[in-house]
Amino acid sequence: MSVKNQPNAGKLISSLRNTGYDSYTAIQDIVDNSIDAGARRIEVSVKTVDGEPRIMIADNGSGMSMEILDEALKLGSATQKDEMSDLGKYGMGLCTASISLSRKLQVISRKSGGPYLYSSQDLDEIILENEFIKDRREATNDEINLFKKEVNDESGTLVILSKIDRLSNTNLSIFAGTLAGSMGRIYRKFIDSNINISVNGKKVEAVDPLMLSLKGSTVYSDEEYTVPTKSGKDKIQVKVVILPDVNEQLEKEMKMNTHSQGFYILRNNREIANGLTLDIFRRHNDFNRLRLELSFTSNLDNEMGVRFTKDGVSPNQAISDFLKQEIGGQIASIRKIFLKSRIADSSKEIDHEESASVIAKKSKLLITPDAIIERRAARTNVEPRDKPEKEGTERDRVPKETRVSSSGLGARFETLAMGKNGPLYDCYQEGKVVVIQWNVDHPFYEKIIFMNKDRKDITAGIDYLIYALAAAELKTTNDDNSELIGTIKSIMSANLCSLLS
Ligand SMILES: Nc1ncnc2c1ncn2[C@@H]1O[C@H](COP(=O)(O)OP(=O)(O)OP(=O)(O)O)[C@@H](O)[C@H]1O
Ligand SMILES: [Mg+2]
Structure with a gap:
């Protein structure tokens, strides 16, 4: 009964x-x-x-x-x-x-x-x-x-x-x-x-996180994608925008930082989440000028993981993989464009071969982030683009990633011109390698590293120090603490700059 x-x-x-x-x-x-x-x-x-x-x-x-x-x-x-x-x-x-x-x-x-x-x-x-x-x-x-x-x-x-x-x-x-x-x-x-x-x-005045009315903001792409859902017809729109390259002061005023970079999600035209990475890229200063607007209608709520409080998304695996392929490739190309503008004069480079080789040999003993092994993704359920690829951009599909624990990471050293007041170094992970980018404009690079370029004992010691810091940074940074870690790094860089200027 x-x-x-x-x-x-x-x-x-x-x-x-x-x-x-x-x-x-x-x-x-x-x-x-x-x-x-x-x-x-x-x-x-x-x-x-x-x-x-x-x-x-x-x-x-x-x-x-x-x-x-x-x-x-x-x-x-x-x-x-x-x-x-x-x-x-x-x-x-x-x-x-x-x-x-x-x-x-x-x-x-x-x-x-x-x-x-x-x-x-x-x-x-x-x-x-x-x-x-x-x-x-x-x-x-x-x-x-x-x-x-x-x-x-x-x-x-x-x-x-x-x-x-x-x-x-x-x-x-x-x-x-x-x-x-x-x-x-x-x-x-x-x-x-x-x-x-x-x-x-x-x-209340409208605030556009894509800053499209700002001189110099450029729409990198704006496309409607048919996403892999049961109906096979559901669509989302993604607009990828590069904000103008402004000076540091303006960057701060306009809150162009690791926190505000990334995806702004619109559901039925109303924003339900902001500044997300959606696991498509890792937060990094390189992406401070990257903003994306992802729009969908509420018939995709289940697939996009919208809760009744409507504050955030958690796309299902199929949509997540789809976005990684379609948008991840564009983000990788944009990073290359950003980096190109900061390539340093090659005469400022020094030899790091020995220290990179010691790090590689000892990598299994080191505490580092997990290695990322890439495997090619099978492209299923994805409609061909109806627009031709943009000229001059590489929009490769991004391979699927697998994180493999227990393998230590090697090191690669690069140089970038990031300004006297920029960070001492930057770093990111590429597969099984920690890439360290020395800022050649920082007085520490000029006065300590470059001046001692023939003293292998000194340069190797500095390489180990910076590798140790970079590995710790990459191992511990997450969405919640990235701002704090960025602040620590910028205060450290500024203090060091003052001490050596
Ligand atoms: N300001 C309003 N003006 C007119 N009707 C309203 C208003 N607020 C609520 N309602 C009515 O009350 C209903 C219940 O609102 P409620 O916010 O609880 O649920 P909902 O909007 O239907 O769904 P959700 O939980 O997704 O917000 C609405 O569907 C609407 O018909
Ligand atoms: Mg309601």
Whole structure:
């Protein structure tokens, strides 16, 4: 005999506070609903009211009928959605996003010409009663007045979050500033199509991470790819952009760093992740000028690994391999272009043969990253490009990689001109070799290494030191610490430069 099996409301709703939203993504998920409702104006306010923080999201979208409002304040709401354009899909956003931040959710909504409706849910009451209870009725005069003040239009919705106990920054003006900054980037396509978004009364301006309006930004490629999915017809668009070569100061101001390089992911035109490597390249200063915009529609959510919080992607193996082949080759070519512009005068090179040979002999004894063995990928399910290859670029398919542990890595030494104030050295891994690039412009190279080029004992000692540092850097760098490691290296290089200048 089947019996009803209601969840334990108090426990469930408390656990659902930890579904992985951060304070910003939670508010943005509520803003997504306003966009889906066709709002042309969305006003977010983050303020202290009666000594308590309060967040309001007001929109002049279509508003809700009582039936929809009833669904809206339900976990797993069932409403009609369009997969190719709507930002919402899972029927979870409003409830889960609001409880991740606050204990009380109130919604006042009106369809044009219809009644003003009110619904609210209070976490403390749900826990106390151990039932999914909510308030739902026509709005009172005070609520109607608040709606008129905040929405200021015929139809729309006002979402109010109070009893806020989980805001990531209790300094509300700093929080609002960061929120506005990220919303400018996340909703850039909507702002560009004249949807007016404001935070605390200040208009949010579109921020384009590809910086296409900047003189010198170049689109390296912009193509639609048919990706390997069951239907065989699904498409994603990838735009590869090279930012202009600016001086160090501007680079810092424009936040062109290891953190911001890489993929910006748009799902139904709304950004859901930024600055990802997608395991296609390793973060490195060489890629600070590389930005890619990858766009897809939400019918690919499963393949792209989109969670209901819509903050990040984790493409499945087939798509990941596909991107490695199609985009990895382009990234490798771009790196070569970047490196070419910094090739040093060959007269500055010195002989590293002996030290490279000692390192190779002892490589099995050394602590290094795992070797990368490349194996050719079979090209399956991939449609031929419909456009001819770009002239003068090598767009080889990138082979699949296998990481093999326990083999130590050898060394190769190169020279690059990276400026007096640039890093002392740079490094990357190529298969079974740590490639070390000495910066010939750094005074340490000029005054210590090059000056002693005939003293093999000195140059070998320095080679071992730099190899040891580079191997440690490559072994330990990951997405979380790459910025810190970059900072340590740049401070070290600057101090050494001052000491020797
Ligand atoms: N601001 C709004 N204006 C009009 N309707 C809204 C608004 N906010 C929510 N709704 C309605 O409530 C429903 C539930 O919203 P909710 O965010 O919980 O789920 P969803 O948007 O359908 O999916 P997702 O979990 O992916 O966000 C929406 O589908 C929509 O019909
Ligand atoms: Mg939603």
